Amino acid sequence: MRLLLAEDDADLVAILKSDLQQAGYAVDVADNGVQAEFLGNEGLYDIIVLDLGLPQRNGIEVLQSWRHQGNRVPVIILTARNAWHERVDGFKAGADDYLGKPFHVEELLARLTALLHRASQQPGGALTAAGLTLDEEGQTVTTTDGQTHRLTGTEFRLLRYMLLHPGKILSKTELTDHIYDLDSDKDSNVIEVYIRRLRKLLGHERIETRRGQGYIFKVP
Amino acid sequence: MRSLQTKLVSGLMLSLIAVFTVLWFLINFSIQSLAEEYIASRLRHDAETLLGTIQFDKAGQLKLNQSSIDPIYNKPYSGHYFRISTANQIINSRSLWDQQLPLAAVVKAGEVKRHYEDGPDNQALLVISNGFIKHKRQLTISVAEDLNPVKSDIEQFQRRFAITAVALLLLLVILQVFILRYSLTPLARLRAELRSLQQGETRQLSTDSPTELQPLVNEINHLLKLMDQRLRRSRDALGDLAHAIKKPLTVMRQLTDKNKNKLPDDINTTLARQTNEIDLIADRILKRARLAGQSHAGEYFDFAKDLPDLLETLRLMYSDKAITPQLEMPDAIHYPIERQDMMELLGNLLDNAWKWAHQTVHIRIRMNDKLTICIEDDGPGVDASRLAQLTRRGARLDESIQGHGFGLAIVADMVEEYKGELSFGRSETLGGLKVDVTL
Numbered sequence: 269m270r271l272l273l274a275e276d277d278a279d280l281v282a283i284l285k286s287d288l289q290q291a292g293y294a295v296d297v298a299d300n301g302v303q304a305e306f307l308g309n310e311g312l313y314d315i316i317v318l319d320l321g322l323p324q325r326n327g328i329e330v331l332q333s334w335r336h337q338g339n340r341v342p343v344i345i346l347t348a349r350n351a352w353h354e355r356v357d358g359f360k361a362g363a364d365d366y367l368g369k370p371f372h373v374e375e376l377l378a379r380l381t382a383l384l385h386r387a388s389q390q391p392g393g394a395l396t397a398a399g400l401t402l403d404e405e406g407q408t409v410t411t412t413d414g415q416t417h418r419l420t421g422t423e424f425r426l427l428r429y430m431l432l433h434p435g436k437i438l439s440k441t442e443l444t445d446h447i448y449d450l451d452s453d454k455d456s457n458v459i460e461v462y463i464r465r466l467r468k469l470l471g472h473e474r475i476e477t478r479r480g481q482g483y484i485f486k487v488p
Numbered sequence: 489m490r491s492l493q494t495k496l497v498s499g500l501m502l503s504l505i506a507v508f509t510v511l512w513f514l515i516n517f518s519i520q521s522l523a524e525e526y527i528a529s530r531l532r533h534d535a536e537t538l539l540g541t542i543q544f545d546k547a548g549q550l551k552l553n554q555s556s557i558d559p560i561y562n563k564p565y566s567g568h569y570f571r572i573s574t575a576n577q578i579i580n581s582r583s584l585w586d587q588q589l590p591l592a593a594v595v596k597a598g599e600v601k602r603h604y605e606d607g608p609d610n611q612a613l614l615v616i617s618n619g620f621i622k623h624k625r626q627l628t629i630s631v632a633e634d635l636n637p638v639k640s641d642i643e644q645f646q647r648r649f650a651i652t653a654v655a656l657l658l659l660l661v662i663l664q665v666f667i668l669r670y671s672l673t674p675l676a677r678l679r680a681e682l683r684s685l686q687q688g689e690t691r692q693l694s695t696d697s698p699t700e701l702q703p704l705v706n707e708i709n710h711l712l713k714l715m716d717q718r719l720r721r722s723r724d725a726l727g728d729l730a731h732a733i734k735k736p737l738t739v740m741r742q743l744t745d746k747n748k749n750k751l752p753d754d755i756n757t758t759l760a761r762q763t764n765e766i767d768l769i770a771d772r773i774l775k776r777a778r779l780a781g782q783s784h785a786g787e788y789f790d791f792a793k794d795l796p797d798l799l800e801t802l803r804l805m806y807s808d809k810a811i812t813p814q815l816e817m818p819d820a821i822h823y824p825i826e827r828q829d830m831m832e833l834l835g836n837l838l839d840n841a842w843k844w845a846h847q848t849v850h851i852r853i854r855m856n857d858k859l860t861i862c863i864e865d866d867g868p869g870v871d872a873s874r875l876a877q878l879t880r881r882g883a884r885l886d887e888s889i890q891g892h893g894f895g896l897a898i899v900a901d902m903v904e905e906y907k908g909e910l911s912f913g914r915s916e917t918l919g920g921l922k923v924d925v926t927l
Contacts, residue, residue: 277735283742321731348734349727350771351778352798352835353828359801366805370738370767373745382808 269384269429270294270312270446274304274327275319275346284317287373292407292424293380294449301325308334312445313341314429315384317376320347320358328361335362342387344379346371377405388432397431398487400470404428409469417469422447426462430475430485439482492675493668500664501657508653516646523638524614528602531616531631534558538570538631544623550577557581565609567634574627584608595619595628605632612636674698678705685712686824723778723828730774737767776901780826789830791821791853798834806842817853825859825906825927833902834861836895837923841865848918861925864915875912896923903927 271293275281281297288295296313298304301322308316308330320327331343342364347354350368358366364386365379381404385395395402399412407424410416419427425447430438440459447459463483467475476484541553550572560568561581570581571589580589587608595601597619607613611634618629674697684690692712693705744751744760751759799813841849844867852862903910908927915922 277739279739280735280742283739283746287742287746348731348738350730351727351775351828351832352801353831355805355835356794356797356801356831359804360797364804365807366801369734370741370763373742386807 269314269425269432270296270449271380272296272298272304272307272313272316274298274301274308274316274322274330276300276321276323277319284373284376287377289421291377291380292404292421292428294425294447294452296450299323301327301330305330305333308341309337309339311339314432314446315380315387316341316343317380318343318345318363320345320349320354328357331358331361331363342383344376344383346376384432390432395428395431397434397485398474400431402428402431411470422462423465426459427466430483434485434487437478437482437484442482493665493672496668497661497665501661504657504660508657512649512653515649516642519642519645523642524635527614527633527635527638528616531614531633532600532618534568534570535616535618535629535631538572538629539618539620539622542572542622542627544625548625550574550579550627552579565611567607567611567637569607569613569632571630572627573630574625589613589615589630589632594626597621597626604635607632607634610636612639674701719780726774726778730770733766733770737763737770741767772898772901775832775898776905778828778832779902779905780829787827789823789825789827791817791823794827794831795834798831798838801835802838802842805839809842809845810847811842811845812848814848814850815853816851818855821853821855821859823855823859823927829902829906833899833925836899837861837863837925840895840923841867841921844868844920850915850918859927861927862922864918864922865920866915866918867920869914869920870912872914899923899925 269292271288273281273284273288273295275284275297276299278299281299285295285297296307298307299322301324304316304318304322304327305325307313318327318331322330327345327347331345334341334343343362344365344367345358345363346367346369347358348369355366365383367376367379384390395404401410402408402424403410403416407419407421408416409419409427426443429443429446443459463475463477474486476486478484538552538557541556543551543553545551552572554562558568560566561570561583563583564585566583568581569584569589571584572579573594585608589605589607595617599619601617603615603617605613605615613632614635615630615632618631620627620629678693678697678701681690681693685693692709695702695705695709697705740759740763744756744763748756795815795817799815802813803811838849838851841863842865845865846867848866850862850864852860854860854862900910903925906927908925910926911924913922913924914920
């Protein structure tokens, strides 16, 4: 999952970025409103964490501009200004969730997961599809035979993205875009390696290859 | 303080009464003295006429030529009398009949004396006594006339004058009341505007008022604007302060969370607790400081628009819970309460209800002369023994009860600021916590 963190406090960014990466997100950072607005419109991100007190352009305006342009990316607002009228204004501007500072990282992660599930119309709780259960906290997968397997970071990110978009053709570029952040070395051939590993775990027939188009995660 | 109109009318009435009284005395005195003066001069003429008819015979006896005397002096008790006296003789007019003019004094020649006497038949006489010398004999001619007919004429005049004066007085007062009413209409309008200002229907007074009121209106408008600006500025400053405090607090919380295993346990717990404490204290103080209170500044809460927004916000915040709010509210509510204050009050109350409710939250808003808000949920509620603790003022933050504490503490602060009432109980219909707020 590719996440945009729009936050201007360098200390907080440093801490949050590593926490989010550990939780399986590819994180890009925007430290001002103008940059955040631009990046948010790239269509790359699955979810955005938006601080309202951004320099240059405040968060509410950035959010309004996204929504105005038809950008429906899930946005969770993060703010120190947690008066009720500000919450109401935040939701009215088009936010999907709201978290007041200071917060516990666990709460942010739980809300991000819930929001992602909601955005792809998944029921609450653990992510399940075709007998597979993905534990997003422990980054493990339980297969149909009841066995639980540990996943590496990239495997987890890849599988989660596929589980959240079942039955859709996912191109290599799309997968790379949503698994790696801007700073990573992107080699789309590496995707093939990870697909092979997932097939080994889940069974070959689970992920179908469409030549020239990409992959489909199949649900019966 | 008495009304301006009563003051003006009663002042006018008093001054009019004073003017009419002075006028009354002045006119009475003038008329009386004029009439008397007129009578006196006629009496002097009569005396001179009488003097002309006086003859002395050889014995020195005084004789009157009766034929040339005005017949009024011969008619008994006609009100016109005379008496002529010399050193040894007194002649009375026939009109006196058997009475005497009670006069004795001899008036020196060339002198005139005026006095008042009681005459026959209860008459009030004005007597003019003249001293003459005729044929080297000293004589005094006193001529008298009854003043009663003139007096009754004067009394009649006085009555008419009094009636006219009272009528004029009333007419003037009524006229003045109308004039006052008319010229005080801007004041009445101003009062109506102040009322609608208080009820939050207008934000400024209209500047179309008479020159006398213009400075007052301008000053009030200026103060309103100033209050508005000051509130906005202080709220912005507080928002910035909250922002500035919360950022380092967030970093500190992340650090303590992250380094659970690296730092000694006691240090980590203390740090976490202290960070939490700073956060809660800052939140409560900032929220209290942000309250506009009953200052009539800022924007007012629009129940028809802001309340649904608030409910939508709660729905999104608690998207994992399916809570059905039951809203009971009259169609049109006009209660002048500042928007951000009311958002904070309702937000905290509803947040608490949503947090504990299983399925249903009942919201009832009523408006008579006060605004009453009743919120009930179907959650576990609070034990009767601990209900009292919820309302206790200034309860410490760490004493928050079963997680109900903090939001409700802010609500308690707000209700206190608005001098309202806050009470907690158990919901009879839903079984959970019931909160009543009266503002």
